[in-house]
Amino acid sequence: xILGVRQSVAVATLLATVGAVILAVLTWKGxxxxxxxxxxxxxxxxxxxxxxxxxxxxxxxVYTTTGVFNFAQxxxxxxxxxxxxxxxxxxxxxxxxxxxVVVGLFAPALGVVLDIxxxxxxxxxxxxxxxxxxxxxxxxLLSVVGDIWEADTARRVPYxxxxxxxxxxGPSQLPWHRLIVFVVAIAIAVSMRFLxxxxxxxxxxxxxxxxxxxxxxxxxRPNVVSSTSxxxxxxxxxxxxxxxxPELGLDPATLNNVVxxxxxxxxxGALKSLPLAVVGAMLVxxxxxxxxxxxxxxxxxxxxxxxIAPLLLLFVVVALPQARLExxxxxxxxxxxxxxxxxxxxxxxxxxxxxxxxxxxxxxLDFGIWDPGAWGSRELxxxxxxxxxxxxxxxxxxxxxxxxxxxxxxxxxxxxGAFVYLKLAGDSGNGYWIVLVGLLCAPLGALVALPAARxxxxxxxxxxxxxxxxxxxxxxxxxxxxxxxxxxxxxxxxELFGVTFDDRRGFFLLMVSVFALFVYALVLLRRSRYxxxxxxxxxxxxxxxxxxxxxxWTKVVVYAVSASMAGIAGVFWATVSGNVDSVQGFxxxxxxxxxxxxxxxxxxxxxxxxxxxxxxxxxxxxHRLEDAGSVDFLVTLLxxxxxxxxxxxxxxxxxxxxxxxxxxxxxxxxxxxxxxxxRAEIAAENAQKREPEIGELGLxxxxxxxxxxxxDRRLEILDxxxxxxxxxxxxx
Amino acid sequence: MALLEAEQVVMRFGGVVALDNASVxxxxxxxxxxxxxxxxxxxxxxxxxxxxxxxxxxxxxFDGRDITRATVSKRxxxxxxxTFQKLEAFNTLSAFDNVRVAVxxxxxAKWRNRKVSDVAxxxxxxxxxxxxxxxxxxxxxxxxxxxxxxxxxxxCRPRVLLLDEPSSGLNEEETSAIGQMLLGLVxxxxxxxxxLLVEHDMSFVMGVCARIHVLDFGKIxxxxxxxxxxxxxxxxxxxxxxxxxxxxYAGVDQ
Numbered sequence: 001x002i003l004g005v006r007q008s009v010a011v012a013t014l015l016a017t018v019g020a021v022i023l024a025v026l027t028w029k030g031x032x033x034x035x036x037x038x039x040x041x042x043x044x045x046x047x048x049x050x051x052x053x054x055x056x057x058x059x060x061x062v063y064t065t066t067g068v069f070n071f072a073q074x075x076x077x078x079x080x081x082x083x084x085x086x087x088x089x090x091x092x093x094x095x096x097x098x099x100x101v102v103v104g105l106f107a108p109a110l111g112v113v114l115d116i117x118x119x120x121x122x123x124x125x126x127x128x129x130x131x132x133x134x135x136x137x138x139x140x141l142l143s144v145v146g147d148i149w150e151a152d153t154a155r156r157v158p159y160x161x162x163x164x165x166x167x168x169x170g171p172s173q174l175p176w177h178r179l180i181v182f183v184v185a186i187a188i189a190v191s192m193r194f195l196x197x198x199x200x201x202x203x204x205x206x207x208x209x210x211x212x213x214x215x216x217x218x219x220x221r222p223n224v225v226s227s228t229s230x231x232x233x234x235x236x237x238x239x240x241x242x243x244x245x246p247e248l249g250l251d252p253a254t255l256n257n258v259v260x261x262x263x264x265x266x267x268x269g270a271l272k273s274l275p276l277a278v279v280g281a282m283l284v285x286x287x288x289x290x291x292x293x294x295x296x297x298x299x300x301x302x303x304x305x306x307x308i309a310p311l312l313l314l315f316v317v318v319a320l321p322q323a324r325l326e327x328x329x330x331x332x333x334x335x336x337x338x339x340x341x342x343x344x345x346x347x348x349x350x351x352x353x354x355x356x357x358x359x360x361x362x363x364x365l366d367f368g369i370w371d372p373g374a375w376g377s378r379e380l381x382x383x384x385x386x387x388x389x390x391x392x393x394x395x396x397x398x399x400x401x402x403x404x405x406x407x408x409x410x411x412x413x414x415x416x417g418a419f420v421y422l423k424l425a426g427d428s429g430n431g432y433w434i435v436l437v438g439l440l441c442a443p444l445g446a447l448v449a450l451p452a453a454r455x456x457x458x459x460x461x462x463x464x465x466x467x468x469x470x471x472x473x474x475x476x477x478x479x480x481x482x483x484x485x486x487x488x489x490x491x492x493x494x495e496l497f498g499v500t501f502d503d504r505r506g507f508f509l510l511m512v513s514v515f516a517l518f519v520y521a522l523v524l525l526r527r528s529r530y531x532x533x534x535x536x537x538x539x540x541x542x543x544x545x546x547x548x549x550x551x552x553w554t555k556v557v558v559y560a561v562s563a564s565m566a567g568i569a570g571v572f573w574a575t576v577s578g579n580v581d582s583v584q585g586f587x588x589x590x591x592x593x594x595x596x597x598x599x600x601x602x603x604x605x606x607x608x609x610x611x612x613x614x615x616x617x618x619x620x621x622x623h624r625l626e627d628a629g630s631v632d633f634l635v636t637l638l639x640x641x642x643x644x645x646x647x648x649x650x651x652x653x654x655x656x657x658x659x660x661x662x663x664x665x666x667x668x669x670x671x672x673x674x675x676x677x678x679r680a681e682i683a684a685e686n687a688q689k690r691e692p693e694i695g696e697l698g699l700x701x702x703x704x705x706x707x708x709x710x711x712d713r714r715l716e717i718l719d720x721x722x723x724x725x726x727x728x729x730x731x732x
Numbered sequence: 733m734a735l736l737e738a739e740q741v742v743m744r745f746g747g748v749v750a751l752d753n754a755s756v757x758x759x760x761x762x763x764x765x766x767x768x769x770x771x772x773x774x775x776x777x778x779x780x781x782x783x784x785x786x787x788x789x790x791x792x793x794f795d796g797r798d799i800t801r802a803t804v805s806k807r808x809x810x811x812x813x814x815t816f817q818k819l820e821a822f823n824t825l826s827a828f829d830n831v832r833v834a835v836x837x838x839x840x841a842k843w844r845n846r847k848v849s850d851v852a853x854x855x856x857x858x859x860x861x862x863x864x865x866x867x868x869x870x871x872x873x874x875x876x877x878x879x880x881x882x883x884x885x886x887x888c889r890p891r892v893l894l895l896d897e898p899s900s901g902l903n904e905e906e907t908s909a910i911g912q913m914l915l916g917l918v919x920x921x922x923x924x925x926x927x928l929l930v931e932h933d934m935s936f937v938m939g940v941c942a943r944i945h946v947l948d949f950g951k952i953x954x955x956x957x958x959x960x961x962x963x964x965x966x967x968x969x970x971x972x973x974x975x976x977x978x979x980x981y982a983g984v985d986q
Binding site: 536540543544644 | 782784812
């Protein structure tokens with residue numbers, strides 16, 4: 001049944017209120033509520049809200065005017081804060097001058113460059129490519145910050161105008177810094193609203209996102225408009241970063257996580273409404289301040305009060321009415337044929353992978369190629385870690401690659417899998433429980449997808465991110481969930497078929513075998529009716545629904561399958577690291593890097609997983625080179641490749657959305673005898689390139705006979721129009 | 733009683749009234765036309781009937797049951813199939829897989845325990861696309877992709893088939909072949925099929941449709957046979973100056 005707007009808002013509000021009241025009663029601290037403490041808490045909440053509102057405003061402005069949701073908004077703030085620190089603190093520039101250089105010059109320039117080089121080209125890209133690219137920019141910016149400003153120095157960004165002076169509010173003092181932040185945030189939101197609603201450029205900005213061509217015909221200049229949006233959005237991110245840094249400290253991860261609160265606030269305004277986004281940000285701020293002041297969740301849930309943003313997002317997702325299935329937005333023409341891996345190709349590929357693994361790990365089968373002793377435990381260790389990551393990455397293939405849905409929480413599902421395994425298998429490490437882990441993770445995936453599956457894909461992406469954060473704030477820190485954190489106890493070695501996989505080589509080969517099994521299962525799944533159904537909803541949800549496919553349910557099932565695979569992978573990941581510290585749901589960079597690497601490899605191809613095996617090769621090679629000592633340049637190069645590789649590769653998706661494996665397959669097709677399809681396609685493309693370009697519709701000069709034929713061919717009327725004897729003289 | 737009825741459907745987008753108390757009824761055994769100038773609300777009516785848009789007010793009834801609040805896929809499983817004005821083919825699937833998805837996912841499509849691939853091939857054959865069965869639809873010309881959509885809709889074994897401008901992108905020969913096929917399908921009593929056709933090609937509409945509804949500014953301004961509709965003064969006024977209709981008259985005069 002479809003709920004109307006009012007009904008769904010009512011349901012969500014009711015659930016939220018009941019939940020909040022129960023929670024408040026259970027965790028009431030008992031501190032006396034005086035008007036004084038209440039006021040102070042409120043103004044802290046409003047101030048926090050104002051900071052987040054600044055980020056949210058930037059997000060909403062960019063989204064409403066360009067249609068791209070910018071995951072890098074927080075990272076822009078991080079970069080700006082560090083840049084500001086460099087100028088103001090490290091080089092001693094005056095704060096106003098530094099502020100002007102960073103927010104007034106650097107940030108808009110960054111926005112314009114991003115727009116021209118990347119964002120403009122994303123207009124017609126799929127949601128997956130759009131999000132991947134902005135996430136890649138986020139990861140790249142954070143990597144750059146990490147490389148320029150190394151973490152070994154303690155840094156502080158001072159408050160503007162200090163924290164000591166301010167207005168006397170009676171019970172306490174309101175520092176100038178916070179007052180200014182509040183006023184500036186509100187002023188920005190109000191002026192942006194005015195800009196979008198009341199000015200000529202604002203109207204153009206909103207028109208362009210609806211219909212670029214039509215807006216252009218009416219005199220709007222789409223490129224100017226999108227550059228303006230990105231410049232403004234980037235400025236707001238930068239200002240937010242600089243103003244929030246004194247409060248949170250200058251730590252890239254912490255500062256970047258702020259953006260999740262901004263996402264929730266923007267979602268509160270349905271990603272379109274500036275006033276509601278500001279209200280959402282204030283709401284998070286107030287709730288956070290007041291829960292911190294009056295409620296006590298106890299030591300087991302010590303981070304719970306930080307999870308208000310994910311909860312707000314959940315509220316929004318439940319409250320939003322079902323999204324309409326959009327029609328008429330499909331770009332019809334693909335340039336290339338889809339190719340499915342044949343079952344025997346999959347079999348051969350998996351065989352090759354296992355063979356390579358045996359050779360790589362060396363110890364069991366010594367072909368005399370490698371000196372087994374030289375590949376010591378360190379290489380195998382990093383190889384094992386990377387294999388486990390690759391297994392987690394595989395779980396994204398059906399979800400992102402086929403169904404076109406996004407999941408930023410593969411590590412949260414993996415962590416849940418590790419938790420289930422720990423509870424089931426205990427100390428014994430009985431590997432058969434892994435099957436049950438897979439079964440128990442599926443409902444979790446379904447549960448995460450269920451509320452947002454009725455909405456547009458972006459909400460599901462945000463939901464998975466919020467889920468990952470909530471898991472790492474509420475679930476994983478609980479001592480019952482992961483009792484071995486910090487105690488250093490080892491995760492049990494897996495025992496299967498009477499063999500205990502307690503040495504690194506054996507475990508590596510076990511993982512590679514599981515990996516090959518997964519890949520092969522995916523090859524078969526892609527050719528099955530389920531794979532087809534998932535690809536169908538990716539291509540057109542509206543058409544799928546009119547054929548009788550329950551779209552929402554289908555999405556939920558894909559999430560369940562993906563969560564199940566990730567959960568199983570999580571058991572291996574936890575076993576590799578010996579404990580579960582590293583599987584905590586929201587290690588932002590690792591989680592995103594997995595998603596990015598799989599996407600860049602070509603996430604629709606099951607064999608894309610094999611791509612992730614390059615990580616152990618690179619890391620192993622890096623260690624070897626480091627040991628050899630002399631080749632610093634190569635070590636640095638490998639280091640750069642591992643740090644920046646995933647991000648840079650994903651940027652390549654702007655131009656080649658099909659991914660690296662696809663391009664490699666085409667590139668190697670001349671020497672792969674069975675790829676006659678790719679050879680034919682390349683030949684056809686080359687033939688098309690030789691066709692003359694059609695000029696300005698023949699207005700500048702008459703058509704040449706070749707152009708007439710080319711035009712007819714494009715219009716598919718060649719056979720009817722071309723006379724037997726061909727065109728004699730040029731027409732004018 | 734009509735198989736499919738839209739009763740007094742109103743559809744508002746903000747201040748724009750796309751459908752204004754529009755009522756349409758479709759009977760099995762014949763092709764019903766829905767014509768009107770650009771922007772009259774034809775596609776909006778299709779979207780309301782198939783459930784892609786919830787109407788502001790009004791009802792949609794199918795086989796006597798009120799389905800106004802049923803989901804899109806539910807309606808499809810009941811036997812309502814459609815094609816789209818702007819292509820919604822599964823671009824990354826082959827033509828064959830496009831049709832196969834429909835056969836696999838639609839309960840009605842399980843034709844007398846026949847093999848899925850046989851049914852899919854038969855449907856592709858009906859629209860004359862056997863030869864491109866293995867071609868990825870995104871690389872096909874628009875006209876062929878449109879026919880894939882038609883084959884896909886037919887594969888659902890619909891009781892009501894809604895076609896949104898099936899002839900665009902097709903040449904005259906192909907258009908008349910589609911017309912013949914539609915007439916054949918509805919004439920076969922066993923199918924009990926009703927077709928609702930939105931079309932700009934007037935000679936096609938006049939040749940195929942037994943009954944025609946004329947929509948203008950969201951209102952139904954005339955209902956009747958092709959002759960009745962063409963002589964209706966309100967219809968003439970709506971189309972005044974429209975080349976399409978003059979062309980249609982020329983066809984009738986001959």
